Amino acid sequence: RNFYFINIMHIICKYSLVEHLKYTTCANLIQLCTLLYQKNDSTFKNRTAAMDLSQKVRVLCWVMTQPQHLKSRTQHIRATWGRRCNIVLYMSSEASDFPTVGLNVSEGRNQLYWKTIRAFQHIHMHHLDDADWFLKADDDTFVVLENLRYGLSKHNTEEPLYFGRRFKPFVAQGYMSGGAGYILSKEALRRFVKGFADGLCSHNTNIEDIGLGKCMETMKVQLGDSRDVLGRQTFHPYPPHYYLPRQLPRPRPWYLLYEHYHPVEGPGCCSDLAISFHYIDAVQMHTLEYYTYHLHPYGYKYRFNPDERSDNRNNN
C-alpha cells in the first residue's frame, strides 16, 4: 500500500505546477512514507514505550483562543503539540470547523476569566471521565506533553491539586501563572465547578489566573510543586531566552518578583524536562517542535536522569 502511495505522490509532485506544493507538502509526505519503510521492530517499540504514559496519564488540553487567532496562532498548535494531548479542545467565543468549541462569551481581555469558567464547566459536563488531568494553555504556549505526563505520573488525580508556575502575590496561598499554563487534577476540576455552582466562587476579577487561584484557595485545592528533582522550573511564563542567559545585576523584572520559589537565572533556570514556554509565536512553535522532537546529538547520553535522583531534591 505504501509503495503505491509513494508512486502516486511522486507523480503528483513531479508534475505539480505549484512550487509551493512541491517544496512543502511533497517533502513532508515523501519523508513520512520513507520513514514508514523503516520496518524494523524498534519503530513499533518506540510507539509502545511512549504510549505507556499516554494511556496511564490522560491529559485533556484546552487552548484559550479566539476566531482572529485561528490562522495566525492556533493552527500552529494544532500542527505541533496539540495532537499529543489525549484530547485537545480549542476554546473560542464561536464554534467552528477548526474545530473550536463555542463558549457563551464575547472576546476581549476582560472576558478571559469568563472564558476560563465556561471552558472548565464545559469540560466538566462533557469530558470529566475522558481524562485524568486538565491543562489550560494559551494560544501562544508551547507544551511538551511527555514531560507533563512524566511530572504528573507521581501524583494522584483524585486529590485536589493543581500545578503550574507558582506566583506569590494577590492570593494568600499564591496562584499559577496563566500564560505558562496550569493543570488541574480531576478533583480540582470538580471543586472548581462546584464552587461556582454553590456560589462560593464568583467572577470577581478579569484576570483569569488570579481568579482561578482565588477559587482554588476557597475550595481548598493545593498548589503543587512542579519543579524537577534538582529544583529547576518546568513551566515558564516567558520563552527560554528570558531565563537561560546569566544576567548582570539589575532591577528585578516583575516576573522574577512574583516568583514563589527563589528565582534562578542562567543554567539552573529551566529543567531538561521542561513542560511549557509562553509568548511563543507561530515561527517559534515550529522551531521549538524541531528542537524538542528532532534535533539531537547522535549517540549523546543525556546527563540528567530524573529517575536516579529522587533523593536529592533542592529545597530553595
Next chain:
Amino acid sequence: MSLSVSKLNSNILIAENRRAAPEFSQKVRVLCWVMTQPKHLKSRTQHIRATWGKRCNIVLYMSSEVSDFPTVGLNVSEGRSQLYWKTIRAFQHIHTHHLDDADWFLKADDDTFVVLENLRYGLSKHNAEEPQYFGRRFTPFIAQGYMSGGAGYVLSKEALRRFVKGFADGLCTHNTETEDVGLGKCMETMKVQMGDSRDVLGRQTFHPYPPDYYLPRQTPRPRPWYLIYEHYQPVEGPGCCSDLAISFHYIDAVQMHTLEYYTYHLRPYGYKYRFNPNVKIQVRQEKRWLIQTLGVIHLKRKELLYV
C-alpha cells in the same frame, strides 16, 4: 542545600556518560578553528568557549592577536577584507603545528553553532586521507561550487595538505577577499572533491542561517539569495533540516546558550527519536524510488540498501 551531594552524583554520572558516548570522539578527531577578532572575544567567542567549543578534540580561536583567551595570533590585520588572509594563515598554522593531532579540520565563524556529535557521525563514513571537503554546497562563482563559509566547512587531512601545498607551490593565491569562494577555488585547483553532507533522507546538515529561516513553510515569494545559491534542490519547511543537524550560522550570544539548552538538555521524557539514520531500507518492487528531498531517481529492479 544538597549541592555537594548532587555534585558528587553528577560527577559519577558524567564518568558513566563518557564511557558510554565516546564512540566517535577518538576515532574521528576534529580540530575546530574559530575565525574571531579581539573585539569579539567577550561578545561572541566566550560563548562558543562556554558551549560547543569544548566538544572539539582541539579548538583554536584564530585572531589577529595572541591573547590569554587563549587566541592564536595570525600575521594579519582585522576587517572583512582580511578574511581570506586569515583563513590561509589559519590553515597554514594548523598544518605546521597540528597536522597529526586530528583527522578533520573544521572552520567556523564566531557566530556559528556546531553540534560536534553529528559532525563526527557524518564524517565517520569517510576517509580523511582522501581529498574532500564538506559543508553547505553553493553553486555560483566556481565551476564545481564551494562551501558556505558561515555555515562552516570541514577539510579532510589530505585536503588540508593540498590547500597548504597549493599556496606553497603558487598554484593557489590570494585572489579574492571572499574567503569561502577563495578557498573553494583553491580546492578546485588542487582537485579536492566536494562532499555531500546531507543525511540519508536528503536533508541538509550545515545551515548558513538560523533554523527559523528554513523551518517555516513559506508562501510563494521571490527566492532569497541563499536559496538561489543552493547546489541541491532547496527545501523549506520540514524536510529542510536534518534531525542530526551539524551547524547553524548568525547565532548571537543568547542563542548560543539557548541552542545549547535545546540540543543538549531539553527533551521529551521517554521519547524515542523517529529518525534512525542507521536503519537499512530494503525495498522490493518492480519500480524502486530513491528519495532525496524532492529529487527522485528511478532504479529498476535493484535491492536498495541504505547503510
